[in-house]
Amino acid sequence: MPLPKLSKLELQIMEVLWQRGPCSVREIQESFPARKRPAYTTVQTMVYRLEVKKAVRRTKKIATALIFEAAVSREAAERRLIDDLLSVFGGKSRPIMAHLIESGALTLEDVREAEQALLKIAGEEKSE
Amino acid sequence: MPLPKLSKLELQIMEVLWQRGPCSVREIQESFPARKRPAYTTVQTMVYRLEVKKAVRRTKKIATALIFEAAVSREAAERRLIDDLLSVFGGKSRPIMAHLIESGALTLEDVREAEQALLKIAGEEKSE
DNA sequence: GCAGATTAACTACTTCTGTAGTAGATTGAA
DNA sequence: TTCAATCTACTACAGAAGTAGTTAATCTGC
Known part of the structure; x- marks a missing residue:
């Protein structure tokens, strides 16, 4: 599939990557507003799933931490959302x-x- | 909750109800294009779930079949979709x-x- | 070199969605 | 009145999404 469907949380994670560029899981997690910050492992799980979906990729390793970057553009992801919505409204x-x-x-x-x-x-x- | 979130298939079922008015499960099922018509019990399950969500209600019984009608307007449901999308785009x-x-x-x-x-x-x- | 901190990798569990089978009640027709 | 068709109601199950704990490897400062 060219562009897999991304869930809400997955999109929020992509958003961090689009805004800040390559990040570690820790950086992504900490960029969530403290009130609604998911556990480290939650973010980790989502990042791994995004990796499986080819929406992010590992670039390098800094000390123990892997650095991830977006592998799909914000444009493409947003476009996908709109297309899905359009399909509900019959185009x-x-x-x-x-x-x-x-x-x-x-x-x-x-x-x-x-x-x-x-x-x-x-x-x-x-x-x- | 005033308006529960409706999934894609749930929306398609609501669409039938909005378009045709009160229907039985059978009528809803048959209004799906033959190619992508879900099994009778699939539609039945979805209708029951919509009932739990208060999106549809039973009106009467004709012979053995229950007749359901939409309990939320198309406007409200569509509005909910748009609002969800807007939240992704920061309003x-x-x-x-x-x-x-x-x-x-x-x-x-x-x-x-x-x-x-x-x-x-x-x-x-x-x-x- | 080692101990404490950090991380990756794996596993687990819940809810929602889509999908559908089965059992038992209800009808309607012969 | 009885039997086949039709329905409801219940159960089941897989995949996605959200959430997070555990374990074992890896760093890093001392």
């Missing part, structure tokens, strides 16, 4: 937009930016 | 929009419609 983004608006997360600026992006794409396609 | 819809565009699911019309909706809301808020 239509209309209802998604409606909910984003309802929840107050979508601003006029977001929309105008999206419009510009779409216009740009349309223009490029014409000239191909 | 920002910008990246979500970007991916929708990239995947080709978002059209200019969708965007213009969204813009109108937002303008309308802004107008209403001013006059309150």
Whole structure:
């Protein structure tokens, strides 16, 4: 599979790797806000599972600790999430937009930016 | 909990109920496209679980069959999905929009419609 | 060189999801 | 009235996800 499905916790771990670059399990664990910090071995287990899924890879070893880095991009992982959501909505983004608006997360600026992006794409396609 | 999390298959079952109104397990099962139709008892199990989650309720009994109806609205369920997704993106819809565009699911019309909706809301808020 | 700290690797257990079989009750038709 | 079809209700099981303990190897400072 090109891009395996990542769970919520797995994504949070990937997030650390995307933000900070290669990290040890300890560094990943400590970057969780103290209140909701999972046990060291919990993070360790998740990192190993991500490794099996080829979402992270070992790069080197510093003293006793293995250093891991993301093997899939944030873009690709996020894209996967959106595609999954779209499949629930039958590929239509209309209802998604409606909910984003309802929840107050979508601003006029977001929309105008999206419009510009779409216009740009349309223009490029014409000239191909 | 006001709205329990629904899994993919649970959502597909809710979809049948939302579309067709009250149904028996048999009707739900048969409304799945033949190719990917789960066994009768699989649907039955899911419906019972939805019942435990209070997402569906029994309305009546026709002969031997129980008739179930949705106890949560499609709006609420979809809203829950979006909110979960938003939490992954830190509440920002910008990246979500970007991916929708990239995947080709978002059209200019969708965007213009969204813009109108937002303008309308802004107008209403001013006059309150 | 050794002891205490740190880590990797393995194992374990729970909940959720998807999947489905079985047993016993209920119907409806002949 | 009896029997086959249909249902409900219960049970089972595998895989993913979340959580974490244990054991044995490995460092590192003294």
